[in-house]
Amino acid sequence: MPSGSSAKKKKSKRKHASRRPVTYVKQNKKAHSEVISTLHNLNKAIESTKANPSLTKAEKEAHIKELQKDVEEAGGIAVYQVASKRGESKHGSFNSAKWVVKTLKKHKVKPASVEEKHLQLLDVGALDENYQKWKSWICATAIDLNPQSPAILQADFLDFKKDVSQVYDVIVLSLVLNFAGDPIIRGKMLKQARRLCKIDGHVLIVLPLPCVKNSRYMTHDLLKEIMVSLGFTCIDSHDSKRLAFMMFKKSAGAAVTHKVFPKKEMKNGVKMNNFTIVIK
Numbered sequence: 001m002p003s004g005s006s007a008k009k010k011k012s013k014r015k016h017a018s019r020r021p022v023t024y025v026k027q028n029k030k031a032h033s034e035v036i037s038t039l040h041n042l043n044k045a046i047e048s049t050k051a052n053p054s055l056t057k058a059e060k061e062a063h064i065k066e067l068q069k070d071v072e073e074a075g076g077i078a079v080y081q082v083a084s085k086r087g088e089s090k091h092g093s094f095n096s097a098k099w100v101v102k103t104l105k106k107h108k109v110k111p112a113s114v115e116e117k118h119l120q121l122l123d124v125g126a127l128d129e130n131y132q133k134w135k136s137w138i139c140a141t142a143i144d145l146n147p148q149s150p151a152i153l154q155a156d157f158l159d160f161k162k163d164v165s166q167v168y169d170v171i172v173l174s175l176v177l178n179f180a181g182d183p184i185i186r187g188k189m190l191k192q193a194r195r196l197c198k199i200d201g202h203v204l205i206v207l208p209l210p211c212v213k214n215s216r217y218m219t220h221d222l223l224k225e226i227m228v229s230l231g232f233t234c235i236d237s238h239d240s241k242r243l244a245f246m247m248f249k250k251s252a253g254a255a256v257t258h259k260v261f262p263k264k265e266m267k268n269g270v271k272m273n274n275f276t277i278v279i280k
């Protein structure tokens, strides 16, 4: 039997729970995902305008200006990131770092050189300092186009460390490839990951599951094939209800084939999306 005071506490907890504004939580969740999807769509529209061969330079500029105005009206990229961060902490509690660390441990990933104590990890598109908890063995560099905290470096991954190569043991691209609206930019991100990854290093990719499961142009296997052509081997892969997780190793002996991967329809269906990655 609960004591009088603990019974009281439980009763008060229940009272609070029943008073909890359920609709508030639901509405917020809806609002966050609406912001995220509006900005994703505007981003995609900007990239497809840039790539539209039937528009003149002036038409492109005018259209992009309009779309950028819409981005600002929707709150801009900062609001998008706050929404993502809130969505992460309040609703999904998804944090790719937990999966990254678990998978690094599973595969006994160590720094490429024996003198190094820490794994050099690059977290691309970081909303937070995600690897602080493991700082005794992971030295993380977090970058983002529009950092939300002073601990994150402001940098475009595509221009990052242009003068050096093979810098990181681990590169994390979590929900970043799908953020870029242009399939060619996504391909460039994968090539950049190859350049910055040490031999025997790893690239870990997280994507929304529909990008590889319900796209006309992309599948799990095609993404693996692209990575193989860039000199990687897939060593771990699984799907959750909403996300696809893949870990690739840059193998010393693997040949880079420089194969071209154009946008190519693989399946079709009315409810399918158009996510793809293009390697030129």
Ligand SMILES: C[S@@+](CC[C@H](N)C(=O)[O-])C[C@H]1O[C@@H](n2cnc3c(N)ncnc32)[C@H](O)[C@@H]1O
Residues within 6 Å of the ligand: 081, 084, 088, 096, 124, 125, 126, 127, 143, 144, 145, 146, 155, 156, 157, 158, 173, 174, 175, 176, 179, 180
């Ligand atoms: C959906 S958030 C992903 C956040 C986090 N990695 C996660 O897994 O939840 C995508 C982030 O990638 C960043 N991003 C997109 N392209 C980038 C680039 N080229 N260089 C650096 N950051 C980039 C965006 O600014 C945005 O904050």
